[in-house]
Amino acid sequence: MNHRILELYSGIGGMHCAWNESKIGGEIVAAVDINTVANEVYKYNFPLTNLINKNIQSLSAKELNRFNINTILMSPPCQPFTRNGKYLDENDPRTNSFLYLIDVLDQFEKLEYILMENVKGFECSTVRRLFVDKLKECKFEFQEFLVCPSSIGVPNSRLRYYCIARKTAASWNFKRRDEIMSVIPVDYGVPNTLESIIEKDVSDKYLVNxxxxxxxxxxxICFKDSIRSCCFTKAYTHYIEGTGSVFTAATPESVKICFEKANSFDVGSEKYVESLKELNLRFFTPKEVSLLMSFPDHYKFPKTVTLKQSYRLLGNSINVKVVSELLKLLFNHQ
Known part of the structure; x- marks a missing residue:
């Protein structure tokens, strides 16, 4: 079947990449986002896709039905469901477009499949309850997940909420549960190390200042043999705590010795900093971060997009591999 897909909150095209990776037949007939920089990156990588720079609430169900879609992929704003976003839930104006979609979901004439991604915390929200109640009202079967890419062999943490929903009468290829699942039922093989994504001859501009x-x-701190790295956020390179990992070509033993020496000085002092410089600690490049988030190797950022913008856009994006595997489950695709 040649599926017709509507990609909402399309960002830099993570869902599009996931669809391509899944090898399920179909076409992204339209993508919608209001972030002009994200749209610039999207257009650079998917120049033939119909990209609509509009607020979703300005598009009526009648207009969207003209695309003859049977699938929606979406990653609505996550800030309303995070601690840093003050967890305002349905009272945050950034939920308005998603609440609008929930309201008109029953007006999509041919909609059969939905995949939605959001931040951990969404599962506890009022908006989540409204969403699943609407899915039930529209006769969708659905399965919710809280999954980290590291559970399928990707050396990066990015725990996120996912919901896959469909109207088809065919049974799922896995045992569906009423509770949220924490594992995708796939055999991922041996976990990958960071070595495969590390770029050579990286500029000194990426060194930690x-x-x-x-x-x-x-x-x-991560190494080439590491099978893990922390979740990258939009504040990466501007703050250290909770924004993502850093890399060194040194060995773990060398790092241990270096820190033992540095810790003989006051933490944060000039001598402490000078001691750590020999490790050449650096930030992961946008290319490396995109590969850790499972974007394809040919994916690129246009030169007009700044380094800061690249990190912000990646920090707001999705893990392509996780979504690809969930799409295969959603469509019973082997």
Whole structure:
């Protein structure tokens, strides 16, 4: 079947990449987002896709039905469901477009499949309850997940909520549960290491600066043989704590010795910083981050997009591999 897909909150095209990776037949007939920089990146990678730069609420169900879609892929704004976003839930104006979609969901004439991604915390929200109640009202079967890419062999943490829903009468290829599942039922094989995504001859501009080296004691340091890395956020390279990992070509033993030496000085002092410099700690490049988020190797950022913008856009994006595997479950695709 040649599925017709509507990609909402399309961002830089993570859902599009996931659809391509899944090898399920179909076409992204339209993508919708209001972020002009994200749209620039999307258009650069998918120049033939009909990209609509509009607020979703300005598009009526009648207009969207003209695309003759049977599938919606979407990643609505996550800030209303995070601690940093003050967890305002349905009272956050950034939920308005998604609440609008929930309201008109029964007006999509041929809609059979939905995949939705959001941040951990969404599962506890009022908006989630409204969403699943609407799915039930529209006669969708659905399965919710809280899944991290590391559970399918990707060396990166990014725990997210997912919901796959469909109207088809065919049974699922896995045992569906009423509770949220924490594992995707796939055999991923041996976990990958970071070595395969590390770029050679990386510019010194990616080195951790003196100001941030003062916080070396809270850095999450990764090596080429690491099978893990922390979740990258939009604040990566500007703050250390909770924004993502850093990399060194040094060995774990060398790092241990270096920190033992540095810790003989006051943490954050000039001598402490100078001691850590020999490790050449650096940030992962946008290319490396995109590969850790399972974007394809040929995916690129246009030169007009700044380094800061690249990190922000990636921090707001999805893990392509996880969504690809969930799409295969959704469509019973082997």
């Amino acid at each position: 003196d100001k941030l080296l003062k916080h070396g004691n809270i850095m999450d």
